Amino acid sequence: MSTPTEATAPHVIVAALTPGLKRPAAALARALALPVGAIDEAAANFILALYPVPEAPGYRLELRQTGRGAPGPVFAEFVHGAVGHRRRFGGGRGQPLARAVGLKAGAAPSVIDATAGLGRDAFVLASLGCRVQLIERSPLVAALLENGLARAGADAEVGPIVARMSLRSGDARQLLDGVPTRQHPDVVYLDPMYPESGKTALVKKEMRAFRTLVGADEDADQLLAAALGCARKRVVVKRPRKAPPLEGPKPSTAIESENTRFDVYVRQPVQS
Numbered sequence: 001m002s003t004p005t006e007a008t009a010p011h012v013i014v015a016a017l018t019p020g021l022k023r024p025a026a027a028l029a030r031a032l033a034l035p036v037g038a039i040d041e042a043a044a045n046f047i048l049a050l051y052p053v054p055e056a057p058g059y060r061l062e063l064r065q066t067g068r069g070a071p072g073p074v075f076a077e078f079v080h081g082a083v084g085h086r087r088r089f090g091g092g093r094g095q096p097l098a099r100a101v102g103l104k105a106g107a108a109p110s111v112i113d114a115t116a117g118l119g120r121d122a123f124v125l126a127s128l129g130c131r132v133q134l135i136e137r138s139p140l141v142a143a144l145l146e147n148g149l150a151r152a153g154a155d156a157e158v159g160p161i162v163a164r165m166s167l168r169s170g171d172a173r174q175l176l177d178g179v180p181t182r183q184h185p186d187v188v189y190l191d192p193m194y195p196e197s198g199k200t201a202l203v204k205k206e207m208r209a210f211r212t213l214v215g216a217d218e219d220a221d222q223l224l225a226a227a228l229g230c231a232r233k234r235v236v237v238k239r240p241r242k243a244p245p246l247e248g249p250k251p252s253t254a255i256e257s258e259n260t261r262f263d264v265y266v267r268q269p270v271q272s
């Protein structure tokens, strides 16, 4: 991973939007070793903001970039917005992600999503019946994701889906190596941060903000090696459609969609 250096590291603070959220803001700041500040703090590049909502845990955690032209806030969302829409109207088991993972009628493989991010892909798999363990190494991203899962857990329709998702914070290269053989999942899924393409207009503004904080995942080749040692049936790697596969063995097959390619490394067929 190429993380930002001390000199270039963005200044991130935690801030509560209402006085009632000051206490959870302070607890979160301690857990993430970040300073607490005011919601309009001029010196901050990013604000991890606690925004009041009625459902548990009582706030939505949002990452807000500051300054002119900054993109909208980034947060994990499983009930409303694009993810909710995809759940209701998406392609079900026929969509490329589901086919790549080996989801067939009657079969819902167990999955470790070793690059969880904001949990969108994992949520698609969980909504199709898979049990998904998520691993995320950026503590800040893991905090956004944990908050999204907690809020969705309170929703009558989405709660049972997120109950199939569990999150661990840490580096998957080590965590996958530590999974006992009898607990190996059917599938390990990887979606490392895309390499810089130069076509910045194609990368969503929100994603660029994200990359500033977590860096490019330049150690993804090592993650593939760890995934191949852990998956019982297959490893699936999401790539930009024209990008080369990760360094390592050749994929067994690939499933393409408009902008994306899923490289599939088959170890044994998923039972249908």
Ligand SMILES: C[S@@+](CC[C@H](N)C(=O)[O-])C[C@H]1O[C@@H](n2cnc3c(N)ncnc32)[C@H](O)[C@@H]1O
Binding pocket: 114, 115, 116, 117, 118, 119, 120, 121, 122, 135, 136, 137, 138, 141, 170, 171, 172, 173, 191, 192, 193, 194, 214, 217, 223
């Ligand atoms: C492109 S995002 C994944 C987006 C995700 N698929 C989604 O649907 O929201 C990549 C994420 O993987 C995480 N990551 C990369 N390498 C990792 C590793 N070795 N262990 C755990 N997390 C990792 C990064 O911190 C980043 O949050």
